[in-house]
Amino acid sequence: MSLPSRRQAGRRVAVVLATGTLALAAALAVALLLGPQPVSPRAALAGLEPDRAILLGLRLPRALLGGVVGAALATAGVALQALLRNPLAEPFVLGVSGGAALGGTAMLVASSVLGPASILGGLAGSGSAVALGAAAGAAASTALVFALGRVGGRLSPESALLVGVVFNAFAAGLITVVKVLVPPEQAARLLYWLMGAVGYADAGALWAGSTLVAVAVAGLVLLSGQLNLLSLGDEEAASLGVEVGRSRGAVFLAASLATGAAVALAGMVGFVGLLVPHFLRRLFGPDHRLLVPASALFGAAFLVLADALARLAFLPLGSEPPVGALTALAGGPFFLWLLRRTERSA
Amino acid sequence: MRTVTLTRAMAGAALAAALALPAARAAEGLPRGEPAWLGPKPPARPARVVSLAPSLTDVVLALGQGHKLAGVTRYDTAPEVKPLPRVGGFLDPNPEAVLALRPDLVLWLADGGAWPAVQRIAELGVPVLALPVVGVPDVLRTARLVGAALGDAAAGERLAGELEGAVAAAERKAAGLPRRRVLLVIGRDPLVVAGPGSYPDALLRIAGGDNVAKSERPWPVYSLEQAVVDDPDLVIDAAVNEPPEGLAHLSAIPAVRRGRIARLPDDRVLRPGPQLPAALSQLLAAIHPEARTP
Numbered sequence: 001m002s003l004p005s006r007r008q009a010g011r012r013v014a015v016v017l018a019t020g021t022l023a024l025a026a027a028l029a030v031a032l033l034l035g036p037q038p039v040s041p042r043a044a045l046a047g048l049e050p051d052r053a054i055l056l057g058l059r060l061p062r063a064l065l066g067g068v069v070g071a072a073l074a075t076a077g078v079a080l081q082a083l084l085r086n087p088l089a090e091p092f093v094l095g096v097s098g099g100a101a102l103g104g105t106a107m108l109v110a111s112s113v114l115g116p117a118s119i120l121g122g123l124a125g126s127g128s129a130v131a132l133g134a135a136a137g138a139a140a141s142t143a144l145v146f147a148l149g150r151v152g153g154r155l156s157p158e159s160a161l162l163v164g165v166v167f168n169a170f171a172a173g174l175i176t177v178v179k180v181l182v183p184p185e186q187a188a189r190l191l192y193w194l195m196g197a198v199g200y201a202d203a204g205a206l207w208a209g210s211t212l213v214a215v216a217v218a219g220l221v222l223l224s225g226q227l228n229l230l231s232l233g234d235e236e237a238a239s240l241g242v243e244v245g246r247s248r249g250a251v252f253l254a255a256s257l258a259t260g261a262a263v264a265l266a267g268m269v270g271f272v273g274l275l276v277p278h279f280l281r282r283l284f285g286p287d288h289r290l291l292v293p294a295s296a297l298f299g300a301a302f303l304v305l306a307d308a309l310a311r312l313a314f315l316p317l318g319s320e321p322p323v324g325a326l327t328a329l330a331g332g333p334f335f336l337w338l339l340r341r342t343e344r345s346a
Numbered sequence: 347m348r349t350v351t352l353t354r355a356m357a358g359a360a361l362a363a364a365l366a367l368p369a370a371r372a373a374e375g376l377p378r379g380e381p382a383w384l385g386p387k388p389p390a391r392p393a394r395v396v397s398l399a400p401s402l403t404d405v406v407l408a409l410g411q412g413h414k415l416a417g418v419t420r421y422d423t424a425p426e427v428k429p430l431p432r433v434g435g436f437l438d439p440n441p442e443a444v445l446a447l448r449p450d451l452v453l454w455l456a457d458g459g460a461w462p463a464v465q466r467i468a469e470l471g472v473p474v475l476a477l478p479v480v481g482v483p484d485v486l487r488t489a490r491l492v493g494a495a496l497g498d499a500a501a502g503e504r505l506a507g508e509l510e511g512a513v514a515a516a517e518r519k520a521a522g523l524p525r526r527r528v529l530l531v532i533g534r535d536p537l538v539v540a541g542p543g544s545y546p547d548a549l550l551r552i553a554g555g556d557n558v559a560k561s562e563r564p565w566p567v568y569s570l571e572q573a574v575v576d577d578p579d580l581v582i583d584a585a586v587n588e589p590p591e592g593l594a595h596l597s598a599i600p601a602v603r604r605g606r607i608a609r610l611p612d613d614r615v616l617r618p619g620p621q622l623p624a625a626l627s628q629l630l631a632a633i634h635p636e637a638r639t640p
Contacts, residue, residue, distance in 0.1 A: 037446040050445040053470040058441050183563075192462070200441065200466040219356040250353040257356065320440075 009289070016290045020297025024067065027301040031063040031308040036315055058200070065206055065265060066198045066307040066323070067300035070272055072213040072262035074299020076255040077273020078280075078291050079220050082231040083146075083251055086157035087278060087338060091259040092270035092331075094145050094164035096138050098171035100256075100263035101194055103137020104130045105175050112186050131208055135260025141167055142256050155234075194267045197322035198307045201265055212261035217296045219254040227251065227288040269303070269324040271331020276302050278338065303327075381491055382456075382476045385468030391497035392451035392473075398439050398464070399455035401479065401619035403427055405492045406453070408620035409501045416447045436460070441467050451495060455479055479618045480564075482548045486510055489620070505620065512623035513552055516630060520554030523634045528555035529578040529599070532565065532616070534585050534592045539568045545618045546584065553629035555580075573599050581607045582632050584615055608632035 033041065037054055044055040073091055080089040080096070091097045107130045144167060149160025175194065179187045192199070201209070220227075226247045229237040234244050262269070276299045277291060284290045307323040314320050394416040397403040403418050412426045419439070420432040431447060434440035436455070441463050444452060449472055454464050456476040468474045475495050477488050486506045493502015528550055530540040540546035540557065544564035547557045558576040559568060573596075581601050583593065590609070596602045610632065614625040630637070 035442055036440065037442050049471070050448050053445050054442050057470040058445070058466065200462045215356055219352060222352055246353070250356070253353055253356055320438075 012284075012287075012290060013293070016284055016294045017297070020294050020301070023301040024297050024304070027304040027308070028063050028067070031066070031304050032059050034308060034312055035059060036311070061203070061206065062198060062200065062307070063304050064210075065201055066304045068206070068210045068213050069198060069262045069266045069269060070276075070303025070306075071217060071296040071300040072258035073269060073272040074276035074295040074302065075217050075220055075273075075292060076258040076262070077299075078277040078288070078295045079223075079227065079251050079255045080273070081277060082227040082288060083248060083255075084149075084155070084157045084160055085231055085233065086161065087281075087342060088161060088274070088335065089157070090271060090274040090335075091138075091255070091262075092168075092268065092273065093161065093335065095141050095167035095171065096145070096164070096256065096259045097263055097268050097270065098168040099141025099144075100134040100138035100260045101268055102171045102174060103140070103260070104134035104193070104264055105178055105190060106137070107133030108186065108190060109178055109182055112182055131205070131212060131261055131264035134264040135212065135257050138260040138263065139253065139256035141171075142252050146252070195322040195324060197324065198266050198269075198303070205265065209261045209265040212257055216254045216258035216261070217292075219250065220258075220292050221296075223247065223251055223254065224288040224292040227292070231286075231288070267322075267324065270328045271335065272299060272303055272327055274338070275327070275331055275334060278334075306330075379478055381478065381487070384465070384474040384476055386471055386473055388473035388475070388495060389450050392449075392495070394447065394449045395451045395453065395496070396433055396444050396447055396449040397422075397453045398433070398460070399436050399453070400424070401617045401621075402453040402455055402477065402488070402492070404617070404619040404621060405489060405505075406496070408489075408505055409493055409496060409498060411496050411498065411501075414496065416449055417444065439463050439467075441470075445470060445472065451475065453477065453492065453495075480543070480545060481618075482513060482545075482552070482622070485618050485620075485622055488618075509620065509622050512626060516552050516623075516626040519630060519637070520552065520634075523554050523637055525554050525556055526579040526633050527558050527576075528580050528582055528633060529558050529573055529576060529601075530582045530584060530615075531596065532584055534583075534588055534595045537568045537570055537573065537595070538565055539573075540564070540584075541566045546615045549615055549622075549625055549629055550633075553626055553633055555629065555633045570596075570598055577601070579606060580633060582629070583607060583609045584613065586610060586613050608635075 032055060033039070035054070039051045039054050041055060044051040076096070077090045080091065080094060081087055083089070145160050145163045146155065148163045149155055149157070151159055175190070179190055182190070226242055229240050229242045230244070230247060230251070238244050277295050280291055280294045280298055284294055303323065306326050310323045310326050311320050393414060395406060395414045396417040397406060397415060398419060400419060400422045403415065403422050403424060406412060406415055407424060407426055415427060415430055417431045417433045418427045420435050431443070433443040433447070437457070437460055439460050444467055452467060452472055452474045454460070454474050454476050456478040464474055464476070475491065477491065479485060479488050486509055489506040489509060490499070490502040493499050493505065530546050530550060532538045532540055539559045540550070541559045541561040541564050542557065547564070550557050558578045559566065561568070578599070578601050581596060581599055585592070593602070593607065596607070601607065610628055614621040614628060617625070
């Protein structure tokens with residue numbers, strides 16, 4: 001690579017990072033300043049109540065949580081799309097979120113079976129164990145989707161998507177059965193968690209989750225050059241010197257970690273990994289060295305904004321839908337449109 | 347290999363992140379069974395009270411302290427609280443709306459669904475009295491605790507005494523009458539009944555009824571076949587929000603075909619609180635129509 005082009009690439013990364021940071025800052029400002037209660041930031045910073053509690057105690061942690069989840073889902077989405085070479089791939093559609101929900105549910109149930117007061121039971125019910133269970137579930141379902149999505153030894157994106165859809169339905173059925181079997185207060189917790197609501201996670205869970213997401217996103221940024229080659233196809237990537245199996249394994253792991261952490265924090269929020277990368281590909285082109293960091297920033301901005309919208313739009317009704325409902329409302333039709341378009345171009 | 351190192355590093359870092367944070371807790375600390383104070387120490391005589399359940403609003407009103415209420419749920423229907431701001435529902439209280447009212451006491455009917463929001467309210471400096479209310483003893487205890495929390499322990503004691511008196515009176519009345527086997531329906535489609543351990547189950551026993559529903563859970567989704575096999579003497583329909591046409595659903599149960607079905611006028615038997623005496627007379631009238639309770 002010649003020097004000028006490298007400088008050019010550097011400049012493009014800088015532009016992407018700057019616009020992404022700006023978008024995230026704008027989304028955070030909207031989420032912090034708009035809400036059911038009129039709040040003065042100056043009063044909050046001066047320590048006046050209830051402004052301080054509402055702004056820093058409620059809106060800020062919730063916006064941060066939304067940002068972490070959005071970054072994780074969008075980055076996982078772009079990685080899975082590169083691996084499957086299909087713009088329709090996405091953690092929710094591929095059943096990775098379903099697997100994560102199943103893993104987290106298994107941990108919660110283990111805690112209730114072992115007794116929440118016992119050491120093992122308490123450990124299984126803790127936020128970090130639920131997050132680990134969700135990450136393990138996400139990894140297992142990714143492995144399943146990619147193993148069963150093979151036709152004649154080659155990965156077929158269409159079959160992988162179908163396997164994902166069916167696995168999602170299976171996971172949902174299993175979780176429904178679990179909900180009937182566990183005690184009612186446990187079922188209420190499960191329901192609240194799986195709804196896909198960016199709610200009020202405590203500081204510990206937020207820390208554990210953001211660390212997992214940071215590790216996964218950093219890994220995917222380091223792998224983004226190889227993602228470019230992998231998206232050409234296995235043979236081409238191998239001929240260009242990529243150790244396909246190992247690289248794919250690393251991408252799997254990172255995408256599963258990100259999805260698992262996101263599901264542990266906010267339940268099933270769908271289609272973020274579809275909407276955000278598609279929009280960014282239009283904006284910045286197909287280079288994953290730009291797309292991966294951009295997905296993290298814009299994904300965060302997107303979900304922060306969507307959650308603020310969920311809070312504000314239904315204000316007159318005195319209620320708010322979980323943000324997962326809003327992303328599905330936007331993402332479902334978009335998925336179908338994308339499907340029609342992909343068919344036509346194929 | 348670069349990729350292998352990266353994979354190992356990611357897995358290692360993730361494991362370390364998850365394990366090194368024992369502070370992470372998804373739902374630890376939810377008070378179970380016992381009342382508990384959350385958050386800072388409450389003032390001796392709170393002046394701005396937010397109630398997160400209609401039955402707790404009833405308690406505050408019955409204690410004559412309605413003027414202290416600053417906010418209630420969207421399900422509250424008592425005329426006294428009509429002008430008050432709403433702070434969300436029983437399962438989804440809105441922490442922002444609660445904090446904006448600057449309450450110095452929040453009354454919460456402890457339940458898992460609202461736990462993350464309530465926990466956050468307490469963390470942000472509002473005293474929360476968590477009150478698990480399941481059975482009749484809980485109702486009496488809640489009257490005393492809310493009275494004490496509002497700075498009028500004597501009124502709480504008085505209210506608890508009145509409720510206790512109503513229970514004793516209903517038991518006396520039922521003692522002279524035959525006991526009847528009852529199925530108490532909460533919802534018809536799907537069929538949900540009051541099971542052992544639920545509030546209506548306790549009321550039935552006091553009013554001279556034996557609950558035929560045997561299940562592990564307080565609010566089981568019940569199979570109609572099981573209801574037919576149970577063959578109760580009487581079906582009590584407490585699904586007050588469902589249209590009366592839905593009663594046809596239950597006609598497979600022999601008691602319903604014999605006309606032994608009683609529809610309750612309101613949801614008092616489902617509201618553990620000061621409505622207890624009225625709920626007991628409703629059930630007495632339903633179970634023993636021949637006794638003509640005045």
